[in-house]
Amino acid sequence: MGESIRKPAGYIKDFMQQVFIGLGVPVADAEICADVLVAADLRGIDSHGINRLKPIYYDRIKAGIQYPNAPIDIVREGPTTAVLDANNGMGMVVSHKAMAMAVEKAKKLGLGMTVVRNSTHYGIAGYYPLMAVEQGCIGLSGTNARPSIAPTFGVENMLGTNPQTWAMPTDEEFPFFLDCATSVSQRGKIEVYARTGKTMPEGWVVRRDGSTATDPNQVLKDLIAGEAALTPLGGIGEDGGGYKGYGYAVVTEVLSAALQGGQFLKALSGFDEAGERRPYRLGHFFLAIDIEAFTELEIFKKSIGDILRSLRASDKAPGQERIYTAGEKEWEAYRVRSVEGIEIPASVAQEFRTMADELGISGFDW
CATH class of the missing domain: 3.30.60.50 (Hypothetical oxidoreductase yiak; domain 3)
Incomplete structure (x- = not known):
């Protein structure tokens, strides 16, 4: 399989930005797309990082089922809400805009929520709640996806992995950051x-x-x-609580589709009735809560910090040396990888070389 290599995050981001530009993505949008992917690997979320550049974005743009420079339409907007149509463009770009709008509304009126329809894969869900944290807000985001999860007592893939992701500021070095799917x-x-x-x-x-x-x-x-x-979070059947993951996956589906008149379940398969590939038409939602509409930001940050520290200091199971709170492992990965770089598997490095050759990108050593 060959040897993996390690490169600085900035080096990888520059390359991916050039790839997106080569595919027709505008420069500013390409920077967002590359940043979302690198952010995943920096935090140890390797399943949604640079390894997805080719199969998820490059190949879909090449296949004509994802558009590199689609307009973003604001279909409906109120003081605290908005509905956006991505027109099958770059999911990361419309999501960045949608969360920025939600935060702006929250800073004015306490709460802001936006939803997106006709979109594409938007990278790690946690990227967008972290945008809210930077502005002193609690952030939430979720998305539906192509059918993967079977309902409890079922065997047919009906629901996407449908994450619900939260981020909250704390008085520690890192925020509370819970980014996980509703499947096991x-x-x-x-x-x-x-x-x-x-x-x-x-x-x-x-x-x-x-x-x-x-x-x-x-x-x-x-x-x-x-x-x-x-299988839904909790596993097969009800004994492990699988019905809970199933239920939360449905909630995410509703907020990602029904609330904005978007597509859902089997309509997100990426194939039409004749078996031909077509845009995925995913939906996302974004919520920002301005903490200072409820309490002082510093009071909130200390309170949540005290909660997290108390949890980590609680009695540990025999043989266990440490209790973690959400976001801690991601922060530790970030501290290491931002200095030592990101490991690139040999197979991904080969994909990088292929894309560079096809797009005529030079100056990078993979």
């Missing part, structure tokens, strides 16, 4: 297992006959063919 795992993590040749844990996937599967390469094929589905 997600397609991107399975792709990581496939690239590294690892066997998946049991229970991540349910097959048509109700059994589980652990071969990541076969699972990726079966997910596309509809022969397997991801």
Whole structure:
């Protein structure tokens, strides 16, 4: 498989920005797209980072099912709300705009919520709530996605991995940052297992006959063919609380589709009735809460910091040395990778070389 390499985050971001520009994405928009992807790897969320440049964005733009320079229409707007139409353009770009609008509204009136329809994959959901944190707000974002999750007691992939992601400022070095899917795992993590040749844990996937599967390469094929589905957070059945993940996935679907008249469930498969590829038409939602509309920002930050510190200081299970709170591992990854760089698997480095050759990009060593 070859050796992985390590490069500085800025170096990788510059390359990816050139790739997006080469595909027809405007310069400022390309900078946003590259920043979202690098932000994932810097925080240790490798499933949604640079490895997705080619299969998710490059290939879809080349296939004509994602548009590099689509207009963003504001369909409806009120003092605290807005509905945006991405027109099948870059999901990261419309999402950046949508969260910025939500924050601006929140700073004026306490709360701001925006929703987006006809969009595409927007990278890590956590990027956008972190934008709100920078402005002294609580941030929330979620998105629907192509069908992957089976409902509890079902075996058909119906719902996307549908994350609900929160970020809140604290008085510590890092914010509270909860970025996770409503499934036990997600397609991107399975792709990581496939690239590294690892066997998946049991229970991540349910097959048509109700059994589980652990071969990541076969699972990726079966997910596309509809022969397997991801399990909701909590796992197969109700004993582990699978109905909870299922329920939250539905909430995300509603807020990502019904609230803005967008597409949902099987309509997000990326294929039409004839089996031809088409735009995914995803939906997203963004919420910003201005903390100072409720209490002093510094009081809030100390309170949430005290909560998190108390949790980490609580009694540990035998054999365990540490209790984490959400955002802590991501912050530790960021501190290391922002200095030491980001590891690029050999397969991803080869994809970078391929894209550079096809677009005529020079000056980068992969």
